[in-house]
Amino acid sequence: MEKKEVSVIGGGSWATAIVKMLCNHADQVHWWMRDPDKANYLNKYLHNPRYLSSVQFERDKISVSTDLSAVIKASDTIVIATPSAFLMDVFGNRKNDDLKDKVIFSAVKGIVPEVHQIPARFFHKQFGASYDQIGIISGPCHAEEVALERLSYLTIACQDESKAQEFAALLECRYIKTSVSDDLFGTELSAILKNIYAVASGIYHGLSYGDNFQAVLISNAVQEIERFVDAVNPIHRDVKSSAYLGDLLVTAYSQFSRNRTFGNMVGKGYSVMSAQMEMNMTAEGYYAAKSIIKINEKFEVDIPIATAVYRILYEKISPAVEMRILADKLT
Numbered sequence: 001m002e003k004k005e006v007s008v009i010g011g012g013s014w015a016t017a018i019v020k021m022l023c024n025h026a027d028q029v030h031w032w033m034r035d036p037d038k039a040n041y042l043n044k045y046l047h048n049p050r051y052l053s054s055v056q057f058e059r060d061k062i063s064v065s066t067d068l069s070a071v072i073k074a075s076d077t078i079v080i081a082t083p084s085a086f087l088m089d090v091f092g093n094r095k096n097d098d099l100k101d102k103v104i105f106s107a108v109k110g111i112v113p114e115v116h117q118i119p120a121r122f123f124h125k126q127f128g129a130s131y132d133q134i135g136i137i138s139g140p141c142h143a144e145e146v147a148l149e150r151l152s153y154l155t156i157a158c159q160d161e162s163k164a165q166e167f168a169a170l171l172e173c174r175y176i177k178t179s180v181s182d183d184l185f186g187t188e189l190s191a192i193l194k195n196i197y198a199v200a201s202g203i204y205h206g207l208s209y210g211d212n213f214q215a216v217l218i219s220n221a222v223q224e225i226e227r228f229v230d231a232v233n234p235i236h237r238d239v240k241s242s243a244y245l246g247d248l249l250v251t252a253y254s255q256f257s258r259n260r261t262f263g264n265m266v267g268k269g270y271s272v273m274s275a276q277m278e279m280n281m282t283a284e285g286y287y288a289a290k291s292i293i294k295i296n297e298k299f300e301v302d303i304p305i306a307t308a309v310y311r312i313l314y315e316k317i318s319p320a321v322e323m324r325i326l327a328d329k330l331t
Contacts, residue, residue, distance in 0.1 A: 003027045004170065007071045009090070010081035011038055012282075013051040014107055017143035018081055020052075023061045024173040031064045032071040034090075039064045052147040069098070077103045077167065079137070083282040084110025084119065091126060099127040103163055105156070107137040109191045110284035111291035118188050132160040135167060136188045140246035142256040149175045155243035156180050157187040179243070185233040187243050190225050194248040195285035196292060196306045197221035198259035201252040203312065203319050205260070206267020213327070217305070218252050220330045224303050228292075231299045259285040266312065267319050289313055304329050 004026045008019050011033035022029050033039040041049045042064045046057045065071055068090070072078060078099065082090050087108065106119040115122065120134045135158030145152055154171060158164040161182050168178035181187055200221070201214060225248065226239045239245060251257050262283035265275035272286070289310040296303060308326040311317040 005030065005075045006077045006079060006170065007075040008032065008079045008081060009068070009071065010083075010107075011035060011048070011051070012081065012083070013143040013147075015079075015081035016048045016052045016055060017146040018079055018107055018137070018171075019057070019062060020055050020146060021171045021173065021176055022079075023057060024176075025170045026061070029062045030071045030074040031062055032068050033064060033066060036066050039066050052143060055147050068094075072098055072102070075102075077105065079105045079107060080119070080123075081107040084108050084112050084284055085282060085287050087112050087119065087122065088114045094127070097127075099123065099129055101133075102129070103133050103135070103167075104129055105135040105137055105158075105167055106188070108284075109138075109188075109195065110282075111192055111288050113287045113291055116291040116294045118185070118192060120184055120188055131184060132158070133163070134158065134184065135164055136184060136191065137171075138187050138191050138243050138247055140242055140250040142250065142254055144256045146176070151175050151177070153177045153179070153242055153246070155187060155247075157182065157184050157243070159184050181243060183233075183235065183237050183243075186229040186235065186237050189229045189232060190239070190244045191247060192284070192288045193225050193228060193292065193306065194221075194251045195259045195283070196289050196309050197224070197248060197285075198251040198257050199263035199266075199283065199285040199289070199313075200305050200309050200323075202257075202260040202263020202265070203267035203309070203323055204263075206264040206269075207320055207323060209323075209327075214252075216330050218248065221252070221305055222248055224301075224305055228296070228299070228301045228303055231301045232295075259283045262286065263309075267323075272313055285309070286313060 005028045006026050007030040009032045108119040112122045123129050138155040141152040156164040156168040164180035172178045258281050293310045312319050
């Protein structure tokens with residue numbers, strides 16, 4: 001029987017959760033981390049000292065290294081769980097053929113800010129990988145609940161559904177249910193947009209808007225998602241399904257949502273910089289807001305919620321003023 005090996009790139013909570021899931025069925029997980037101290041700690045004590053530290057790994061299941069080339073070469077399937085803000089730093093100098101023949105699954109859920117590209121397009125352009133070799137791991141799912149082994153659902157999207165099914169089988173277990181989709185671009189764009197709307201939800205919460213209004217906000221947000229993804233990639237999809245609406249809901253409402261937490265701090269009066277420093281985690285919605293507005297210069301879709309978040313984060317418009325104006329536009 002062929003040995004099932006997977007390489008995971010990233011050292012945060014989502015990477016840790018993915019390694020935990022993969023260890024259910026993979027024979028070996030090769031895990032890259034930038035920080036040598038963290039890598040040494042994990043190899044010695046078998047848990048991540050900073051993220052999801054309650055998760056204990058089996059010694060014969062994982063190997064942790066700071067040698068990116070070695071980890072990439074070790075497997076034919078590569079999972080990338082590095083925040084989008086650091087993708088260029090990690091992969092910008094890699095040779096074009098390093099990932100060309102690999103099957104790549106992205107758990108990034110953000111836009112590469114330097115080039116305003118979704119991860120699938122970045123890996124395609126940077127490494128020449130076919131879109132049939134690129135997939136995305138989408139929710140609705142929080143890493144913290146995976147660590148607690150609470151029932152969670154994942155959507156694995158790839159234009160080659162057979163690859164999505166093979167990878168989904170590696171993740172599925174008693175507390176992880178999976179479904180597959182061929183909507184690579186729509187699923188990835190929705191996963192990016194929902195982070196912006198979670199920032200908006202947090203801002204409104206910080207401004208003391210209640211649950212009644214939040215329901216209106218999210219109802220309008222899913223309509224924005226539908227308009228935008230249909231304009232960028234016009235294929236049939238049901239945005240009411242869990243890969244779209246479900247992922248939006250959990251990110252906009254959950255206590256574990258770092259984008260909602262970031263927005264809440266901004267709504268309470270923190271500056272963007274002070275909120276980022278206080279969190280000490282990456283809120284993908286911050287970077288996505290700027291890139292989505294840039295991408296929308298081509299498509300000219302009506303996205304008032306995303307525009308309002310951009311104006312607050314980048315044009316330093318008062319959250320109270322901007323969100324009051326937006327609230328009057330929502331129905």
